[in-house]
Amino acid sequence: MANHKDEIKHPFNLTHQASEATRMLRSITDDFPDNPEAMNYFYDLYKKVYCEGVSLHENKKIVGTMCVQVPEELIYASGAVPVRLCNGFYTDDHNGADFMPAKSCSLVKATLGMLDSKSTLPFINRLDDIVLPATCDQKRKAGSMIADMGYSVYDMEVPPVKESEEARIYWRRSIRKFAGELKQITGKKLSKSSLKEAMAKISRAQKAYRKLYELRKQKNSVILGKDVFMVTNAYFFDEIESWTEAVNRLNVELEKRVEEKYSAAQRRAPRLLFTGSPAIFPNLKIPMLIEESGGVIVGDETCSSNRMLYDMVSSDEWHLNAMVDGIADNYLKPCTCPIFTKNDDRKRKLLHMAKEFAAEGVVYQSFSGCQVYSMEQASITKALNDEDIPVLFIESDYSPDDMGQLSTRIEAFIESLKAKRRRNRK
């Protein structure tokens, strides 16, 4: 472990990552007028963490997580802080490409690149453990690579099917085993009260998120999708309580916007859902292109945002057994990740969200190299098209090369939605 405690060679703000973050942040703040006041908390947070290298969670054990399936409740209850390591830096994608196959997914490459270069996140050297759920093939194989870099890695087993009873039992066992593992890392035994407190903490955050989610259903979009991605991305690494407070402040401001009938996008901007591979700062390429082209992302179905915060855990009795089982179910059953065999849940979720948010179209991003999202695309597109919801499927990665072509496609998509609306009016 000693080797990650090495000093970073360059001052943080001079790294490529810092300049990439700075560029994106500038574009997010400056390219759009009237960003909500309360968003400044998040902008500042990114600036501090990614541009200035200010470390968070001092004096706390940090457990890095590699996927949305890791139950954060258990980590908090064991006295550690979970930090989601999924990374969106193109610079790190490049670093990762040095030792990973060129055709692998940008997200995995970037995450491994980050872990290898030991920069990007200021507290990367302080990771006490990395939990790696065996979700997709690439993450599964990344485990030993990460271990070779000198990190302590815990492989968490995930069933490939989620409907079956066997999967449920398997997963529950996996989660219980993980709870045992956490004790090894933090030295703190899981207790009823600490788990309850952790659940309450997360459910407060989810409550704030749900409020934000509801606010996005407004006919006048009160917040742009890129800002929501900034908010949810911040959940990856921020102090959960201050994150919750900041979201609550944002909600208050947005409620005011609702009263004032203020619209953050053009009044007639086509309302879009974003789904597929996650948009992770600073790879907000597609959300940004969408909103620059006059669309507005009103909802998303990605593991960096909605999937991570939407579903809330409930428990009938407040014993560790019942709570942990409840948590386990909640991290598996509603998960719409395409690594699971069936596509139905994701279809249903998208159709329901499209209805709930009055979305006119869906933008489906799939990272090149992400087989499962690409494979699921056809059936999702068909299901949505059958309900007269057009889908724009984009296969892309972290590189900025295809911006021009993407912008044409996104614009054309938005124009076609506008034309469709005109036609329907006639």
Next chain:
Amino acid sequence: MKYFAGIDIGSTAIKIALIDEEKKILASRVTPTGSHFRKNAITALETTLSEINISMDDLSYMISTGYGRKLMKESDESVSEITANAIGAIEAGRQHGDIKTIINIGGQDTKAIQIDDMGTVTNFAMNDKCAAGTGKFLDVTAMNLEIELEELGDYHFNIKGAPLPINSTCVVFAESEIIGLLADGHNKEEIVAGIHYSIAKRTVRLAKRVGLEGNVYFDGGPAMNKGLVAAMEDELGKELVIPEHPQITTALGAAVLALEAYYDEMEEE
């Protein structure tokens, strides 16, 4: 008399179309994009305008499209080439009956667009990053075979044997494959036909993603290549609608949109 302009700034050529209130094409022009495309675009526009003796100030509305659309500050607005292409195809293909599918092969991309009766884009597909199967591919072929781009069609029809299968889809690899085939003593006709079939196959596969219904309209520079058209028709199993000026369809669409936008604005005022 009111004048409307559509300017399509593509990766290889700048296309300009000028129409009047009746959507009649008054003038059109195709010039290479070059490296200073904005300068070239303005020069080309001015030249075109001068053909019918008007100036920039006489234009009622101008819409730019294509990759350089956003940088053309002189135009009133910009629109994506997919939308413009659809409108242009409806306009240019009107006499050929209902057009439901458009295949466009441009300099660097290939598009398949599905439209409804109103010219609204209902679905579209585009090739990913790579230039395989685009106009660029034909350019490279012609250059390697040391023949003119315009001659490709003639070579295609003068074939004696069967078209050679071209396996490489990448421009760069195809180049070396062609050289290899030449070295092996294959004649140019067979190679050209092989290239045409290779492009046709890829394009048809793309088009199938959006569905191939009704009349299929084929435009873009390569649509002037009769050999490619024949290969495409062969692959598709049906006849293609080829406009009179395949290159300017998108520019025409932009001009029609300019006209509509102008009257919409007038109405609102």
Next chain:
Amino acid sequence: MLLFSKYYKIVAIFTFGLLLNSELLASQTYWFSDTPPDREFAKKLSSSHDGLVLKSRRDGTSKLLWLREGEDPLTSTYVKEADAPLILLDAKKNLKTVAFKNKSYAEAIFKMPDEGFYNLFMIKRFVEDNTLYSITAKKEVLNHSCREGHDNIKEKMPPNAYEAAPVDIIRERMPRERFHTHVTSGDIVSYRILQKGKPLADASVTLVTQKGWKKTLKTDENGHVTFEMIRDYYPEWHEFKRRTRENFLVIVEYVQAQSGTLDDMTYDTISYKATASGSYYPSTKDYQSYLYGLLIGLFAFFATFLSVYLYRRRRLNVYQEQRLD
């Protein structure tokens, strides 16, 4: 020897042939029984909550009672002919007259259209040797069918008294008594003896069980008398039948010095004799065991507890191997 004496008695009764006449009445005990004299006939009857009843589509439920003679319920003979007046106090407390039907035996039949208790009285008075003999035979019958439900039992439970009866023997209800309650051995049964509706004190009351056990007590000033039904059913354990229904007889005797005339005959003493018959069953205590019940219950309880505990312990072992055969 015992067998012989029983046999002798039965033979004697049949030999003399009994007719219900005044001469004999004075010394004999008459009571109503719902056990048919003829076993074949019994098959035509249906069982109900209180003995056999006759069910017909036209008349509904009817009760048949036979007049029997004798102090011992087991050996009392069936009277062949009787002509005494019968009074029925029905479930709605209305009075009706009923006549004996003398087919092979003196038999009283009445319809029971309503749910509740019906009381049949046979009252006979005559004078002999300056003594007025007042003879009453009473039978209380319950009409109840579970199909009618059990909704209004409580109000129908209290016994009805016939005020005009020279002596009325009223069985008071036991605590928690319902239509389904049986008198069982070991139960405390209490009676209230009324004379023309007023409590009769100091009368001698005799309870005779089917096995012939007798006990005589005197009523208190309120006309009350209380017996404990003895247990007199001791079969071999494997022959035990909890549905064994036995009859018992309550006989009230009272002599009063009072003069008067009846049918131009004078008397200076009145001798009352009244009967009421009932039935009783073996006590539930004879065949129900709390000890076993609780033992079995507790066993099941702890066995379940233990098995859950062991199961949970076992489950802590890591994955159990899948058994294939």
Next chain:
Amino acid sequence: MIKNIRKKINNGDLRRFRFWLQIFFFLLFVYGGYLSINLGQNIPTFACGFNSEGQGATCYLIPLQHQLALSSSTLFSMAGIAVLIGFSYFVLWFLVLNKGWCGYACPLGTIQDWITSLRSRLGIPYASYTWEQFKHLKKIKYILLVLMVVIPMGIGAGFFSHDMSTPFCMICPGRTLIPIFTGDFSQLTIDFSSKTKMILTTLGMLITGIFLAGSFFKKRFFCFFCPMSALHFMLSKLAFLKLKKDGSKCTKCGDCYTVCDMQIKEIADDVESKNILQDDCIMCLKCVSACPEEGALEVKFMGIPVFEATVEGYIKRMEKENKNG
């Protein structure tokens, strides 16, 4: 106005509401008799009729078994109409609350909930069946229902002895336990009067023991086997109270399944059925109160929404739960 009331209900604390309603029904059914309350004998829940003193109503299974035991000729004659009338009363009662009778009114269910809360207070984790076990166990109630019909009819046809009457009651823990609440321990005995009785009462006590231990570990242990539940399910499509699911809104988060006492998997996993009521469901509505999806689960009475899953209500309840736990 209506909107506000609806919101209040949707935000309400179902647990507390249910707790008190269960107590109310418990008092009504177990002690109502003392207040002369009688709701009749066709009640579609275990208002045990063996609790003779306090019963405020009677479980329909008693009259049903009694009626089916009528001799076949009687059962298929005019008397059969009375059976049908009784059944229609039962259906009418049932239609009102549907399976809500189980979750809110059943005294035996309430007893199980009390035992569960005792276990929960002791901090012992609850047991759950595996899916395979569950699939097999849930069939038992249908088997019991069939036996409960066939055996009494067999008695009526003369195949079985009357000692087998009310066969289900004999093994129902309601018979042994509910009378205890009015101080009647008489059902805790083993009846040695006949072999049949002995077997039935022994089974009854064994089941009582298993019931007490089983419901300590497993929530609503007995309801999986309850033939009343099976009978309910056959009629549940007609009932006024309905549990509806909108599958398109469901994220399968499993919260409803987590809180379900009956381990009904379909509540979380079935996104096709609109009418989500399953045969094991006791309509406690805990699933609705644990559902964080606006309108995904909904209770309707004759088409009028009564209680609906809402985010707000869910968060309110969870916060409260988390505080009290």
